[in-house]
Amino acid sequence: MQEVVVVGYGTQKRETITGSVSTLKGKEIVVTKNESVVNSLTGKIPGLRITQNTSEPGGYNNNFNIRGYQGGAPLIVIDGIIADGGQDILGRMDPNEIENISVLKDAAASIYGIRAAGGVILVTTKKGDKNGKFDINYSINQSWQQFVGMPESVSAIDFMMLTNEKRKHNFDNNFLSVQDPVYAYSDFEPYLNGTKKTSDWNAVAFREFAGQQQHNLNINGGTEKISYFIRLFKINGLFTNMPGT
Numbered sequence: 001m002q003e004v005v006v007v008g009y010g011t012q013k014r015e016t017i018t019g020s021v022s023t024l025k026g027k028e029i030v031v032t033k034n035e036s037v038v039n040s041l042t043g044k045i046p047g048l049r050i051t052q053n054t055s056e057p058g059g060y061n062n063n064f065n066i067r068g069y070q071g072g073a074p075l076i077v078i079d080g081i082i083a084d085g086g087q088d089i090l091g092r093m094d095p096n097e098i099e100n101i102s103v104l105k106d107a108a109a110s111i112y113g114i115r116a117a118g119g120v121i122l123v124t125t126k127k128g129d130k131n132g133k134f135d136i137n138y139s140i141n142q143s144w145q146q147f148v149g150m151p152e153s154v155s156a157i158d159f160m161m162l163t164n165e166k167r168k169h170n171f172d173n174n175f176l177s178v179q180d181p182v183y184a185y186s187d188f189e190p191y192l193n194g195t196k197k198t199s200d201w202n203a204v205a206f207r208e209f210a211g212q213q214q215h216n217l218n219i220n221g222g223t224e225k226i227s228y229f230i231r232l233f234k235i236n237g238l239f240t241n242m243p244g245t
Contacts (some may be wrong), residue, residue, distance in 0.1 A: 022046060022103045026126070030095045037098065038062045038091045045103050062091055066105055066119030074103075074119040075112055082115070090123065096139075096216050097231055099124045128220040128227030135221060141214040147206065155198040157191050 022045045032040040039062065042050050050064040064087065066074050076083045076090050083089045102122040109116040129135065154162065160183040167179050190196040217232040 021105070021108055022048075024101045024103075026095065026098045026100055029098060029101070032095075036062070036091045037093050037095050038064060038087065040095055041101070045101075047105060048103060062087060066103060066121075072118035074121050075109070075116045076121050076123065077112070078123045079125055082112075090121070093123070094231075096218070097125050097229075099126045126218070126220070126229055128222040128229045131222075133221060135219070137216075137218040139216045141216075143212045143214075144209070145212050146209045150202065150206075153200060153202060155191075156196070157188060157198075160187060 024041065024044055028044060029037065029040045038050060039052060041048060041064075048064060048066055050062060052062050064074070065072065073087060076087065078089070078093075101124070104116070104120040104122065109120040112120055164181040164183055167182055170179055191198070215232075218229070219231075220227070220229040222228055
């Protein structure tokens, strides 16, 4: 079978394309094992420059462009629909639901007008097979993770002492500090006699070392008139399961 490439106005055989188009199949994306689709594209598409602005969990604030440092952000089109806020939406997509990604770099992007001045990224998601075939696919990815450089929390006594010390050095245009301490001895006493204890909220909220499992279940099929693609996804991480939340 001759390779077919998605372009702005449909599909074409690769050998008949005169513009600059790069295509990446879904299986080439998932092999990176990155939760962000944008990060998974790093180094896989010539001319596509990606800058990861944060490593914060759940943060998808990435910058990427096709035409170099001075070029604008590319237009994101998902299944033929222009996605406003496309970079963030693309980053939040699950790599397992993507069939392929095509990048239009020059005149091939002109069909989308001025909004495509920075190029176009076409995303095609997976769909059910209309030949009546029923498929079930299941995969699991096991990994291990832990926080690196997690700051240690001070005890309640140390926190109150440091807060009072800060107030003591707040001169407020005076030669000597005239402000009273924030915490009095009565605030320290319950912790000194053991009535109250310091809570380590990091230990309550996070696991120190945790296995991460990612489960993917795909069900697809269909007939000549209708097709379906159902996907279930679950991931376990460092956050503990707290009762009542």
